[in-house]
Amino acid sequence: NNEYPDLVIVGAGLFGLTVAQQAVEKLGVNVRIIDVRDHIGGNAYSYMDPETGAEIHKYGAHLFHTSNKRVWDYVNRFTSFTDYVHRVYATHDGEVYPLPINLGTVNQFFRAHYTPAEAKALIEEQAGELAGTDPANLNDQGISLIGRPLYEAFIKNYTAKQWQTDPSELPASIIKRLPVRFNYNNRYFKDTWEGLPVDGYTAWFEKMIDDPRIEVSLNTDFFDESQPYNKRALLEAGVPVVYTGPVDRYFDYDLGELKWRTVDFKEVRYDEGDHFGCPVMNFSDADVPYTRAIEFKNFNPERADQQNPDKTVVWEEYSRFADRDDEPYYPINTEADKALYAQYKQKAAEEPNVVFGGRLGTYAYYDMHNVIDQALTAYEEQIEPMLKKD
Ligand code: FAD
Ligand code: UDP
Numbered sequence: 001n002n003e004y005p006d007l008v009i010v011g012a013g014l015f016g017l018t019v020a021q022q023a024v025e026k027l028g029v030n031v032r033i034i035d036v037r038d039h040i041g042g043n044a045y046s047y048m049d050p051e052t053g054a055e056i057h058k059y060g061a062h063l064f065h066t067s068n069k070r071v072w073d074y075v076n077r078f079t080s081f082t083d084y085v086h087r088v089y090a091t092h093d094g095e096v097y098p099l100p101i102n103l104g105t106v107n108q109f110f111r112a113h114y115t116p117a118e119a120k121a122l123i124e125e126q127a128g129e130l131a132g133t134d135p136a137n138l139n140d141q142g143i144s145l146i147g148r149p150l151y152e153a154f155i156k157n158y159t160a161k162q163w164q165t166d167p168s169e170l171p172a173s174i175i176k177r178l179p180v181r182f183n184y185n186n187r188y189f190k191d192t193w194e195g196l197p198v199d200g201y202t203a204w205f206e207k208m209i210d211d212p213r214i215e216v217s218l219n220t221d222f223f224d225e226s227q228p229y230n231k232r233a234l235l236e237a238g239v240p241v242v243y244t245g246p247v248d249r250y251f252d253y254d255l256g257e258l259k260w261r262t263v264d265f266k267e268v269r270y271d272e273g274d275h276f277g278c279p280v281m282n283f284s285d286a287d288v289p290y291t292r293a294i295e296f297k298n299f300n301p302e303r304a305d306q307q308n309p310d311k312t313v314v315w316e317e318y319s320r321f322a323d324r325d326d327e328p329y330y331p332i333n334t335e336a337d338k339a340l341y342a343q344y345k346q347k348a349a350e351e352p353n354v355v356f357g358g359r360l361g362t363y364a365y366y367d368m369h370n371v372i373d374q375a376l377t378a379y380e381e382q383i384e385p386m387l388k389k390d
Contacts, residue, residue: 013042081195
């Protein structure tokens, strides 16, 4: 099969890019990456906005953070990171509060000057209605974490906007990762390392695949049989494939559709240098229809001299259920979805010469560092053995 490369990767997201980089570095093989989109980087792609000088994250704000040394060392081979530290604010009932819920939030909310111990005692008392239970859903989890008043102010309506599902029907796990702090630390992430790529996401991704043995075909759909790297042709020729598209789509939705949420972005431009004074403003109340607004300029204050001092651009996020034609963003993961995915996973494992990976290929919400870690492991355990077999 001379006309084919040694490995075809479907999807130029972080999973696909990591696998391509590893295959070339470790085995010196030829790799073809295809992507149906007109750019590499998958959902982490960004572009520069000429009017404001902001780096716009096309599929929603992406902040890199990890505590995984292997991943941190790996990504630093391709880019350095700014000293950006993620902090989020929330507008509730006409006031701006710091998030995640911390002593500053608590004291502002209760118009108090509680010490850490006093605040803790108060929250424990307010959470007491669910004391000793193992919260079965997001509603109970929220109340038992922070008590009913704070839950109703900062979680309940935001979550309802984000998920359009009653919080009592959502899994507790969605907010388990939200910390509550009895001090004034308002860092959003608690990872060891955090930052944004100094020259932007796209420069980072281009560097990963900057090798003549890696070729990229954009605007190329794996399921389009008029292009050479399509599913039928590759399977017939026995070419090793790494597939990072939706797993149910691969099997023609044979067993049914896995459910996702998507986000619509509404772009708003302001004739002022800074609209919110921070990169992310959450809107906790039901009367604002969007969940949060992202002011991209504020992710890169170190680029002030390349940014327009009189203009800014903001994206408002509206969350909703995804149709088949929408971008799938957050797996809904109901019990029915989980059972369906288990069946697809079985089929995927039986597919010869194809390794499924990434968030779409394994129906999971992963951060970038998770996906890179999984790609490094999948390369070692599954992909390199598949390549050596030929
Ligand atoms: P993707 O990036 O989705 O790449 C898959 C690629 O496959 C896509 O480019 C797609 O076009 C392509 N593809 C699909 N089907 C086909 C086909 N038939 N033919 C050809 N190509 C195909 N992570 C963080 O670490 N920090 C954050 O702050 C963060 N924020 C996020 C915010 C949002 C709104 C979302 C949705 C995700 C966020 N993430 C964040 C997660 C991050 O985007 C993912 O971890 C990462 O991008 C996943 O990489 P991937 O390669 O698995 O998938
Ligand atoms: N959340 C909330 N209020 C907020 C921020 C988050 O209720 O101001 C809840 C909400 O249910 C959301 C979850 O916490 O789905 C996770 O939020 P995070 O911002 O970590 O996730 P992202 O939307 O960035 O993936």
